[in-house]
Amino acid sequence: MNLHQSVLQGDRLALARLLTEIENDSAAGQQALNELFKNTGKAHLIGVTGAPGTGKSSLVNQLALHFRNPTNGDAARRVAVVAVDPTSPFTGGAVLGDRVRMRELSGDDGVFIRSMATRGSLGGLAAATAGLVQALDAAGYEIIFIETVGAGQTEVDIAKLAHTTLVVNVPGLGDDVQAIKAGILEIADILVLNKADRPGVEAAERALLGMLKLGHPTKRTIMHHGQAQTVESTDAEISGDMWIPPIRRTVATDGKGIPELAEAIAGHRLHLEKTGDWKLRDRARLESEVETLLQQSLVSRWRENVNAKKYEAMLEQLLARELSPRQAVAAMLNGDTAQ
Amino acid sequence: MNLHQSVLQGDRLALARLLTEIENDSAAGQQALNELFKNTGKAHLIGVTGAPGTGKSSLVNQLALHFRNPTNGDAARRVAVVAVDPTSPFTGGAVLGDRVRMRELSGDDGVFIRSMATRGSLGGLAAATAGLVQALDAAGYEIIFIETVGAGQTEVDIAKLAHTTLVVNVPGLGDDVQAIKAGILEIADILVLNKADRPGVEAAERALLGMLKLGHPTKRTIMHHGQAQTVESTDAEISGDMWIPPIRRTVATDGKGIPELAEAIAGHRLHLEKTGDWKLRDRARLESEVETLLQQSLVSRWRENVNAKKYEAMLEQLLARELSPRQAVAAMLNGDTAQ
Numbered sequence: 001m002n003l004h005q006s007v008l009q010g011d012r013l014a015l016a017r018l019l020t021e022i023e024n025d026s027a028a029g030q031q032a033l034n035e036l037f038k039n040t041g042k043a044h045l046i047g048v049t050g051a052p053g054t055g056k057s058s059l060v061n062q063l064a065l066h067f068r069n070p071t072n073g074d075a076a077r078r079v080a081v082v083a084v085d086p087t088s089p090f091t092g093g094a095v096l097g098d099r100v101r102m103r104e105l106s107g108d109d110g111v112f113i114r115s116m117a118t119r120g121s122l123g124g125l126a127a128a129t130a131g132l133v134q135a136l137d138a139a140g141y142e143i144i145f146i147e148t149v150g151a152g153q154t155e156v157d158i159a160k161l162a163h164t165t166l167v168v169n170v171p172g173l174g175d176d177v178q179a180i181k182a183g184i185l186e187i188a189d190i191l192v193l194n195k196a197d198r199p200g201v202e203a204a205e206r207a208l209l210g211m212l213k214l215g216h217p218t219k220r221t222i223m224h225h226g227q228a229q230t231v232e233s234t235d236a237e238i239s240g241d242m243w244i245p246p247i248r249r250t251v252a253t254d255g256k257g258i259p260e261l262a263e264a265i266a267g268h269r270l271h272l273e274k275t276g277d278w279k280l281r282d283r284a285r286l287e288s289e290v291e292t293l294l295q296q297s298l299v300s301r302w303r304e305n306v307n308a309k310k311y312e313a314m315l316e317q318l319l320a321r322e323l324s325p326r327q328a329v330a331a332m333l334n335g336d337t338a339q
Numbered sequence: 340m341n342l343h344q345s346v347l348q349g350d351r352l353a354l355a356r357l358l359t360e361i362e363n364d365s366a367a368g369q370q371a372l373n374e375l376f377k378n379t380g381k382a383h384l385i386g387v388t389g390a391p392g393t394g395k396s397s398l399v400n401q402l403a404l405h406f407r408n409p410t411n412g413d414a415a416r417r418v419a420v421v422a423v424d425p426t427s428p429f430t431g432g433a434v435l436g437d438r439v440r441m442r443e444l445s446g447d448d449g450v451f452i453r454s455m456a457t458r459g460s461l462g463g464l465a466a467a468t469a470g471l472v473q474a475l476d477a478a479g480y481e482i483i484f485i486e487t488v489g490a491g492q493t494e495v496d497i498a499k500l501a502h503t504t505l506v507v508n509v510p511g512l513g514d515d516v517q518a519i520k521a522g523i524l525e526i527a528d529i530l531v532l533n534k535a536d537r538p539g540v541e542a543a544e545r546a547l548l549g550m551l552k553l554g555h556p557t558k559r560t561i562m563h564h565g566q567a568q569t570v571e572s573t574d575a576e577i578s579g580d581m582w583i584p585p586i587r588r589t590v591a592t593d594g595k596g597i598p599e600l601a602e603a604i605a606g607h608r609l610h611l612e613k614t615g616d617w618k619l620r621d622r623a624r625l626e627s628e629v630e631t632l633l634q635q636s637l638v639s640r641w642r643e644n645v646n647a648k649k650y651e652a653m654l655e656q657l658l659a660r661e662l663s664p665r666q667a668v669a670a671m672l673n674g675d676t677a678q
Contacts, residue, residue, distance in 0.1 A: 030665055037663035286657050286664060293668040298637040301672070318625050324376035325625060326369055329632040333640070 003028065004035040007139050012112070015139050019114055022131040033131055036138035041282065043080075043137040044269055047162030048147045049187075054168040055194045057083065058252035060145045061105060065255075066262050067143050068110055080112040080141035082132050084125065084148045112141060126157040127292050130285070133161060159187045160288065163281055164268045166261075168192045169208060171200035188245050190264050196249035196257065208247055243271050306332070342367065343374040346478050351451070354478050358453055361470040372470055375477035380621065382419075382476040383608055386501030387486045388526075393507040394533045396422065397591035399484045400444060402604075405597050406482050407449055419451040419480035421471050423464065423487045451480060465496040466631050469624070472500060498526045499627065502620055503607045505600075507531045508547060510539035527584050529603050535588035535596065547586055582610050645671070 003021070006014035021029030048056050060081055067077045105111045114132060116125075129146060136144050146162055159165045167188035191208055193201060246264050250257035272278040314332055317323040323331065342360070345353035360368030387395050399420055406416045444450045453471060455464075468485060475483050485501055498504045506527035530547055532540060585603050589596035611617035653671055656662045662670065 034663040034666055037666075038660045041660060283654075283658055287654065289664045290654075290657065290667055293664055294641070294671070295634055295638050297668055297672055298641055299634050302633070302637055315622075315626065315629075318629065319622055321377045321380060324373040325628045325632055327373055327376075328629055329636055332633070333636055 002032070002035070004032040004138075007032070007036065007135065008039065010140070012109070015112065015135065016114075018135050019132055022135060023116060023128055025128065029131070033134060036135060039138035040134045041137070043133075043142055043144045044164065044265075045133060045137075045162045046143065046145050046265060047159040047165040047187075048145055048168065049159050049165065050168030050192075054170045055252050056147055056168050059166075059168060059192065059194055059250060060147050062250075062252050062255050062258045063145070063262060063265075064105055064111055066258050068108060070262075071259055072263075076110065077142040078110045078140055079143045079145070080136040080139075081114065081145045081147060082129060082136070083113070083115045084129060084146070112136060112139075126161070127289065130161055130289050161285055163272055163278060164189045164265055166190050166192050166265075168194050169204060170195040171198045171204040189243065189268050190261070191245050191247045192261060193247060193249045194252055197251050201249065205247060205249075212245060212247075243268065243275075341371070341374070343371040343477075346371070346375065346474065347378065349479070351448070354451065354474065355453075357474050358471050361474060362455060362467055364467065368470070372473060375474060378477035379473045380476070382472075382481055382483045383503065383604075384472060384476075384501045385482065385484050385604060386498040386504040386526075387484055387507065388498050388504065389507030389531075393509045394591050395486055395507050398505075398507060398531065398533055398589060399486050401589075401591050401594050401597045402484070402601060403444055403450055404594075405601050407447060409601075410598055411602075415449065416481045417449045417479055418482045418484070419475040419478075420453065420484045420486060421468060421475070422452070422454045423468060423485070451475060451478075465500070466628065469500055469628050500624055502611055502617060503528045503604055505529050505531050505604075507533050508543060509534040510537045510543040528582065528607050529600070530584050530586045531600060532586060532588045533591055536590050540588065544586055544588075551584060551586075582607065582614075 001009075003014055003018055007018055018029065018032055022033065023029075048060055050056055060083075064079045064081060067079050069076065105113065114136075116129065116132065133144055133146065146159070148159065165187050167190075169191065171193065191212070193204055193208065246267075248257060248261045248264050250261055252258070269278075272281065311332065314323065314328045318325065318328045340348075342353055342357055346357055357368065357371055361372065362368075387399055389395055399422075403418045403420060406418050408415065444452065453475075455468065455471065472483055472485060485498070487498070504526050506529075508530065510532065530551070532543055532547065585606075587596060587600045587603050589600055591597070608617075611620065650671065653662065653667045657664065657667045
């Protein structure tokens with residue numbers, strides 16, 4: 001049986017193997033993804049991001065447990081977690097992550113957890129994450145958490161894969177962290193104030209509300225170059241259906257506030273479906289993936305046909321600072337040294 | 340007079356205008372960079388990164404003050420700072436950053452500080468930062484700090500622009516942050532333990548030493564696809580010139596440990612020059628910049644010639660999940676739908 005067929009039949013080992021093939025960007029992984037793609041598009045993709053130390057992993061664990069055992073009479077949902085760890089391959093951070101999580105959710109066939117170490121800088125992390133998510137979606141996981149540690153551009157790119165993005169904050173962090181929050185507030189659909197049993201929770205909530213007023217008076221998602229972007233709305237639009245990111249307090253370590261947070265997530269899904277934003281985000285995500293693949297393909301095609309001697313000669317001129325990087329590229333593409 | 344000529348003559352306003360043109364990737368900025376490129380390659384580029392709240396800005400301010408007024412008899416150096424802030428355009432974080440810094444270093448013509456907000460996700464941040472650094476280098480700044488907030492892939496990419504990378508840590512951060520540190524330890528040439536007057540500094544130093552032993556037994560920089568990468572060295576290489584990242588304790592708020600840190604920076608520069616790594620890093624940086632520009636050029640050339648109707652048709656098939664993203668790209672490039 002082919003790998004993709006085993007995955008569709010619920011074989012967990014085959015799924016684990018497929019995810020590795022996708023992370024390695026192997027031909028087998030690419031082919032399986034091509035086959036599985038028609039089975040995707042059903043899962044609710046939930047991004048979870050925020051500064052280090054805000055307790056994102058515990059929060060995702062608790063939400064996973066909740067969706068497996070809903071307290072409000074809903075059916076149990078199959079849940080997957082993709083945790084993107086900015087740890088180096090040799091420290092083994094990602095592997096350790098898997099083990100720590102397993103204690104809480106192990107033995108449940110309706111849960112699949114995968115950690116992913118960031119590797120190199122070939123810009124492939126968001127692409128690889130998109131592939132993992134597609135495989136899990138095709139394998140029938142109905143809710144897929146994409147958890148990123150940190151608040152850099154990579155995290156923002158990965159959050160753009162999601163239908164619903166949770167930005168996690170905690171009371172009492174310093175000004176430096178507040179600046180980071182401001183930067184990722186734009187991508188927040190739901191704000192979580194975790195560790196809400198700590199002092200300073202009122203002040204933190206007021207600060208978040210203030211930033212929300214500054215940043216989200218008029219939030220609207222549009223597409224630009226295949227990316228979902230947030231722009232200011234017109235007055236006419238504001239009178240219509242707007243999503244104002246709600247703030248939810250949680251204490252992930254003891255599960256407090258988790259049902260209310262899960263409800264907000266379900267509410268956002270309804271909002272997306274009602275307004276058509278669900279399809280819009282789906283489209284933006286796929287367009288963005290096509291853009292990235294297109295770039296990679298164009299470069300590798302060009303590289304196959306390039307004259308190695310000419311390339312080296314250009315590099316030498318660059319290092320001697322006779323040509324600027326831009327002039328060197330123009331020369332390689334045009335066969336002359338015009339800018 | 341042209342913009343680049345004014346910059347070469349030390350006109351600060353012209354330099355500020357040029358940096359804006361570069362950030363906007365305008366034709367004027369590109370042309371000026373082409374002209375100025377032959378004047379680059381002299382500055383010592385120092386990357387400063389680390390988790391939020393570690394006091395990177397204060398540390399860079401203190402180092403800038405030190406290099407302006409060296410206590411060891413060296414000549415004063417001209418210093419520039421490029422601070423990359425992951426804040427959104429509308430919160431104005433970057434602008435505020437400039438003002439806060441200015442109080443400490445204002446009125447000194449030998450200092451130039453520029454904050455840069457991250458914008459969009461077109462992958463242009465590292466490229467724009469490279470452009471700013473080239474302009475400042477050409478304008479005669481001898482030491483250029485590139486300061487990034489956070490520890491994501493973007494920060495790693497930007498750190499790769501530098502000759503010397505400082506990774507800043509503080510005592511007493513949680514496990515989550517430790518994981519991040521492990522990820523960026525690979526890029527550290529010097530480890531700074533800031534806020535060293537806090538409790539837990541001994542334990543933090545032991546933890547860093549432990550991670551260093553794990554990660555840097557055999558550090559060596561090579562080039563791979565135009566990127567400087569760290570690989571394991573052979574035994575023969577280990578017996579030669581190795582750089583073991585030193586740990587320096589500082590209290591940036593009162594300047595403690597700054598002369599010793601400056602000395603470590605100067606020592607790393609000497610090491611780079613002695614081993615030839617200075618040229619190697621220069622080459623890796625320029626190759627990486629050429630790669631990025633090449634990618635952008637290939638995509639925009641392709642886009643100019645693409646049939647818009649055919650592109651839309653492919654997108655529709657993608658959204659209907661009749662074609663996978665990879666199949667859609669193959670179809671657009673080949674004119675057929677083979678994988």
